[in-house]
Amino acid sequence: MPEALAGRSDRFMTVKGLITALTEQENLNFLLTNRIPRAAITRFMGWFSKIENPYVCAASIALWRLFSDLDLSEAKKTEFKSLHDCFTRELKDGLRPFDPDPSVVTSPSDAIIGAHGAIEDTELFQIKGANYSLKDLLGDDRLVETHRNGRFVTLRLTSSMYHRFHAPADFRIEHVTFISGDVWNVNPIALKRVEKLFCKNERAVIETHLSSGEALTIVPVAAILVASLRLHCIEATLNAQTRGPTTFPCDAQVRKGDELGWFEHGSTIIVLTPDRFEFCDNVREGARIKAGQPLLRKP
Incomplete structure (x- = not known):
């Protein structure tokens, strides 16, 4: 096979492999976040997030940070009673100015x-x-x-x-x-x-x-x-x-x-x-x- 054609074939296989990997990743994401008892898990999360225990709260926030880009530097307070308290946190005053133009x-x-x-x-x-x-x-x-x-x-x-x-x-x-x-x-x-x-x-x-x-x-x-x-x-x-x-x-x-x-x-x-x-x-x-x-x- 000519070198130019071989290069094209390799690039095609690389792109094909990347598309396959992305598709499999999407399938897994959809399976884990949707093909589960959504309502039951949501109710459980509502209950669990309101547990006011410092160890449960700290561990939950640490796990949350591990899997997301959670940034609490803008939060008005630095300590939270529960995961729910952290979810619904207020921000420091003045951090979200609203455009004053009435139009x-x-x-x-x-x-x-x-x-x-x-x-x-x-x-x-x-x-x-x-x-x-x-x-x-x-x-x-x-x-x-x-x-x-x-x-x-x-x-x-x-x-x-x-x-x-x-x-x-x-x-x-x-x-x-x-x-x-x-x-x-x-x-x-x-x-x-x-x-x-x-x-x-x-x-x-x-x-x-x-x-x-x-x-x-x-x-x-x-x-x-x-x-x-x-x-x-x-x-x-x-x-x-x-x-x-x-x-x-x-x-x-x-x-x-x-x-x-x-x-x-x-x-x-x-x-x-x-x-x-x-x-x-x-x-x-x-x-x-x-x-x-x-x-x-x-x-």
């Missing part, structure tokens, strides 16, 4: 930016080629019409990130609807394999109107190990014991940057706006964003 909708949380773009009639996507509908996500025809042909952005919180989320603009919260569901992992591997994943998991639909009158909807989506979602505006913790769909009336005026609540582990937030909003220059799929940084802008 800007900021990121409500620290996150990795996922799928985003224009909603095509009522269709949006979790990854390219994997669509889902506003009706399946929101379960409300009226709200579907509100966001028809609008904009959407998906924000994925990893387990090691700051888990509290905040008001991305000045607005009034009008309703919160909790929709019961599953707790699939929401990592990119699962998003490629589970059709309409966000529409299957537990989620809250937070309806708001900006001070300028436009509708903005925030959809926190739970995932495996997310034992509950705490929302201050209804003074309630939403979890598997909450039957849904359940709508909680609400009339809360909040300012940009006000804390809305927290997840008890990493998860996803989907933000929906009208079509007149444009994405800010820093919004790119795969980019990391912090709470308070620009996300969308009204021209």
Whole structure:
């Protein structure tokens, strides 16, 4: 075989082997994080994380650090009562300044930016080629019409990130609807394999109107190990014991940057706006964003 052809063959085999290895790694990841009793493990995690024992807490955080990029240097306190206390930690004052421009909708949380773009009639996507509908996500025809042909952005919180989320603009919260569901992992591997994943998991639909009158909807989506979602505006913790769909009336005026609540582990937030909003220059799929940084802008 000529030397040039042999070189090409070797490179082909190397690429083929790499693809095979990555596929096997994805299969293992999906198996370990999804083909298990997800609901039972999530309930167990909710119980276990609240054990207030210094040895259990220290060992759990050490193990967490071993398998993630957990950084507690920004945390307001240095000692935690439990794993739950660490998950839901507050940050030191002033570390997440919110863009003061009233035309800007900021990121409500620290996150990795996922799928985003224009909603095509009522269709949006979790990854390219994997669509889902506003009706399946929101379960409300009226709200579907509100966001028809609008904009959407998906924000994925990893387990090691700051888990509290905040008001991305000045607005009034009008309703919160909790929709019961599953707790699939929401990592990119699962998003490629589970059709309409966000529409299957537990989620809250937070309806708001900006001070300028436009509708903005925030959809926190739970995932495996997310034992509950705490929302201050209804003074309630939403979890598997909450039957849904359940709508909680609400009339809360909040300012940009006000804390809305927290997840008890990493998860996803989907933000929906009208079509007149444009994405800010820093919004790119795969980019990391912090709470308070620009996300969308009204021209």
